[in-house]
Amino acid sequence: MVDWTEKYRPSTLSAVRGNDKARDALAEWAKTWDDHREAVVVHGSPGVGKTSAAHALAADMGWETVELNASDQRTSDVIERFAGRASKNATLAGSTGGDDTGGRQLIVLDEADNIHGNYDRGGASALTRVVKDADQPIVLLANDYYDMSRGLRNACREIEFRDVSARSIVPVLRDICRREDIEFEADALDRIAEVNDGDLRSAVNDLQAAAESDRRLTVDDVATGDRDRSLDIFPFLDAVLKEESAEEAIQSAYRVDETPDDLTKWLAENVTKVYEGEELARAYDHLADADRWLGRVRATQEYGYWRYATDALAGGVAAARDGQKGGWTRFNRPQFWPSSDSTADEVVRKVADSGGFSMATTRREVLPFLAAMTHHCKPRDLTVAMAAYYDLDEAAVSFVTGSGETTNKVESIVADAQELREEAMEDHSDAFGGEYTTADAAADDDSNGDDSVPETEASDDDAEATADDADADADDGQSGLSDFM
Numbered sequence: 001m002v003d004w005t006e007k008y009r010p011s012t013l014s015a016v017r018g019n020d021k022a023r024d025a026l027a028e029w030a031k032t033w034d035d036h037r038e039a040v041v042v043h044g045s046p047g048v049g050k051t052s053a054a055h056a057l058a059a060d061m062g063w064e065t066v067e068l069n070a071s072d073q074r075t076s077d078v079i080e081r082f083a084g085r086a087s088k089n090a091t092l093a094g095s096t097g098g099d100d101t102g103g104r105q106l107i108v109l110d111e112a113d114n115i116h117g118n119y120d121r122g123g124a125s126a127l128t129r130v131v132k133d134a135d136q137p138i139v140l141l142a143n144d145y146y147d148m149s150r151g152l153r154n155a156c157r158e159i160e161f162r163d164v165s166a167r168s169i170v171p172v173l174r175d176i177c178r179r180e181d182i183e184f185e186a187d188a189l190d191r192i193a194e195v196n197d198g199d200l201r202s203a204v205n206d207l208q209a210a211a212e213s214d215r216r217l218t219v220d221d222v223a224t225g226d227r228d229r230s231l232d233i234f235p236f237l238d239a240v241l242k243e244e245s246a247e248e249a250i251q252s253a254y255r256v257d258e259t260p261d262d263l264t265k266w267l268a269e270n271v272t273k274v275y276e277g278e279e280l281a282r283a284y285d286h287l288a289d290a291d292r293w294l295g296r297v298r299a300t301q302e303y304g305y306w307r308y309a310t311d312a313l314a315g316g317v318a319a320a321r322d323g324q325k326g327g328w329t330r331f332n333r334p335q336f337w338p339s340s341d342s343t344a345d346e347v348v349r350k351v352a353d354s355g356g357f358s359m360a361t362t363r364r365e366v367l368p369f370l371a372a373m374t375h376h377c378k379p380r381d382l383t384v385a386m387a388a389y390y391d392l393d394e395a396a397v398s399f400v401t402g403s404g405e406t407t408n409k410v411e412s413i414v415a416d417a418q419e420l421r422e423e424a425m426e427d428h429s430d431a432f433g434g435e436y437t438t439a440d441a442a443a444d445d446d447s448n449g450d451d452s453v454p455e456t457e458a459s460d461d462d463a464e465a466t467a468d469d470a471d472a473d474a475d476d477g478q479s480g481l482s483d484f485m
């Protein structure tokens with residue numbers, strides 16, 4: 001299945017909708033770059049077209065792009081080596097001087113607001129310095145401008161991308177329908193645009209989900225699509241403790257982006273505010289049951305048990321209630337003690353980020369798959385590839401593979417993975433000399449989940465096919481786990 005957000009990614013700046021002023025400012029920045037030599041920060045909410053605008057700009061200018069992740073510590077070295085003052089020499093001049101790309105490579109630096117924690121103070125200021133001194137144009141991408149260090153902000157020009165209004169989203173959706181030959185009700189497009197509230201990427205995703213199979217789109221299709229939307233924790237608590245049947249509550253639990261462990265804590269913390277007497281006793285039985293399943297998951301790494309935990313915590317607790325309840329409740333946030341779960345959460349977050357999956361999908365579908373593929377670290381090369389691709393440490397590798405506490409085996413796997421990552425980084429850096437393409441660059445960027453969904457669809461049933469495709473992947477220039485094999 002082709003992802004429509006990729007298929008219809010704007011290839012020229014004029015196709016980037018809803019932010020005309022920002023778009024013009026960006027074009028102006030690029031055209032005058034030789035005069036000012038400043039980097040630029042493009043910031044705004046997810047899915048408003050920042051990444052697309054950067055690449056479209058490069059295409060319009062005839063520049064190549066190199067995509068790097070600012071939150072990766074090694075990034076400043078890469079920039080320093082190839083675009084730092086010290087290297088204004090043969091590497092770039094020789095390879096790019098006379099060709100028809102305009103002689104420039106646009107460095108697209110994603111996650112510029114996410115370098116804290118990954119860098120020490122010196123590292124962060126080194127990045128600021130190379131950004132300031134770089135000999136190539138740099139676009140930094142950020143969701144939250146004020147999460148960037150002041151130094152980095154001061155080193156750059158600033159362009160804000162606003163949320164894309166429903167009015168600007170509708171024509172994009174209409175255009176896609178026409179190109180896909182999809183019959184549509186105008187109201188359905190309006191509704192998709194409205195519920196997605198400024199986020200064009202998720203609007204396009206919703207359109208694809210609702211229209212792709214039967215090539216027709218009615219208002220009803222869109223209303224149903226709504227049910228797949230993720231659910232916040234407070235409406236979830238209301239649903240389980242007051243409103244829904246057992247079956248509905250289980251469905252709702254799958255829509256909340258929290259682990260079953262955390263859902264259990266939320267419910268245990270708040271059930272007394274709504275239930276009393278017998279129903280409370282029954283609810284506690286179900287929560288205890290959920291907890292037993294969660295203990296089993298921790299002991300065995302069998303994520304299949306999460307399903308039973310969810311049945312108990314949502315279905316059981318909802319079924320324990322006598323009828324429906326009303327009113328408004330002030331729910332408490334439970335205490336989250338650090339525990340062995342923090343490794344699980346960390347792994348889920350990394351895999352979700354790299355794969356462009358939601359946390360919930362990662363937990364339910366991707367992680368169990370990775371665990372099965374690398375059970376007890378076998379096969380080893382696949383385990384190394386996984387550790388490299390997702391940048392997992394020893395605790396994370398032990399956790400996923402179920403190999404217990406950190407062992408020599410796990411340590412050597414992580415060491416090899418580290419080496420692989422460095423090699424991959426080098427390979428891609430070499431291409432700064434001229435052959436580097438946008439697609440290659442995407443492979444550098446292991447935590448840029450949003451627009452480079454890896455080729456290795458971990459939720460794909462057919463692992464064989466994925467492995468067999470490894471060579472083809474390399475030719476495609478697509479990034480994925482197979483790059484590390």
Ligand SMILES: Nc1ncnc2c1ncn2[C@@H]1O[C@H](COP(=O)(O)OP(=O)(O)OP(=O)(O)O)[C@@H](O)[C@H]1O
Binds near residue numbers: 019044045047202204
């Ligand atoms: N302004 C826009 N005009 C046209 N299409 C857009 C626009 N914004 C987003 N899209 C669609 O959404 C997809 C994702 O957009 P893009 O990756 O550029 O968003 P982003 O702002 O960089 O998001 P993030 O901050 O999550 O990386 C694009 O491939 C395109 O299909």
